[in-house]
Amino acid sequence: MDLVAGLGQTGQSVMRYLQASGEPMLAFDTRPDFDISQLQEDYPKVLFATGELPKAWHKWITRVVLSPGICKRDAWVLALQERGVEVVGDIELFARAVSQPVVAITGSNGKSTVTTLVGDFLSAAGYRVGVGGNIGRPALDVLLDDCECDVYVLELSSFQLETTYSLHSTASTVLNISEDHMDRYAGLDDYIQAKTIVYSDTELAVVPKGYESQLWLTKQLKKVYFGLEMPQADNEYGVLTHDQQAWLGRGNQAWLNLNEIALNAPHHQLNALAAMALCEPFDLPVGVFQQVLANFRGLAHRTQLVVEHAGVEWIDDSKGTNVGASLSALQSLGQQVLPEGRIILLAGGVGKGADFSDLKPAIQTYARALVLFGRDANIMHQTLSDSTDCYLVENLQQAVRQAQKLAKPGDIVLLSPACASFDQFKNYQDRGEQFSLEVKKALGL
Known part of the structure; x- marks a missing residue:
């Protein structure tokens, strides 16, 4: 019997697919507080569990369909593999x-x-x-x-x-x-x-x-x-x-x-x-x-112009969830903004163990200031504070207000966090939407 492991968007897609093909299944999510009530209503013939995989299920499981958010090296997954259980994903x-x-x-x-x-x-x-x-x-x-x-x-x-x-x-x-x-x-x-x-x-x-x-x-x-x-x-x-x-x-x-x-x-x-x-x-x-x-005008939250006001462009690159993405945005936009202006970079969130030092040369070349917020802001500050003027704030609202004080005509204020969003936001889309709202509020638009 298939075990669908991880019941977010991908896991629920797997459940729809297996149900359509008539395959029996079990469903499990590692989060103890995950609300399965709607899924239980939608799939009345499926057994559900959260938190820990029931030991009684082990003898029934012949294949695990693992959601991307669960690592296949987790102990409970390895234990099933050692028993000869196949582990696959939706792809x-x-x-x-x-x-x-x-x-x-x-x-x-x-x-x-x-x-x-x-x-x-x-x-x-x-x-x-x-x-x-x-x-x-x-x-x-x-x-x-x-x-x-x-x-x-x-x-x-x-x-x-x-x-x-x-x-x-x-x-x-x-x-x-x-x-x-x-x-x-x-x-x-x-x-x-x-x-x-x-x-x-x-x-x-x-x-x-x-x-x-x-x-x-x-x-x-x-x-x-x-x-x-x-x-x-x-x-x-x-x-x-x-x-x-x-x-x-x-x-x-x-x-x-x-x-x-x-x-x-x-x-x-x-x-x-x-x-x-x-x-x-x-x-x-x-x-x-x-x-x-x-x-083609690009995707939402990927170097997307929110507004140009008083000679300053405010750009949403919330999809910049890692160092490489933010580095690309800094270099590309930096080449456009020089020599008339500079970039005020808004960054921070969940760093995922990244090394932020790769951002230093681009920050030194293109940035007027760095405004940091979120869970790993202090880690970023320790690495990057000698690259340009650096400000630590609590949240995105404060970051926007600080950027507003610093920006000069010809500048770009760039939200490109180099971090994941789930410390303070639902996802990167939510972070980008909140940025747009805060910018327009700060500018009185």
């Missing part, structure tokens, strides 16, 4: 059920944007596309849709990949690597190993230039590369000079003039190049890329 169930092409996307940063762009490119070319995974809609919910998809595009976290063993993809990528979830992994190599599972069975590996040695790629894989440099070979996507202007393209082919793309900061260029490379097996016309990128 493994998805992989066993689909025969259509799959594009699989992971990385420390940019996953949601690239996943969205690939879905938009394929849709604009006439494909029926299912987009899901870590991006919002669980993959199994997409599979349960009545719509018959031609191709699936999945955003995958390292947690999901840990329990995925048989996913075959038409194209896949690890967009980048930076420290994240170091409270769960033994070190960076352990984290990278989880990410590179996405390349295990793929027809085309899309590889970020400069990361080849980190990603342990086999010679047998068919590869294409992407980066901001001029392409040196036909299998490279990059930035070319054509007619004295900068273009995105492949090999020596200039495809998209940067002046005709709605978002053309360096990190946006990288996202676009990765998405185009992932679509190579589908042989899309260049006009599709031009059409989508001319109108």
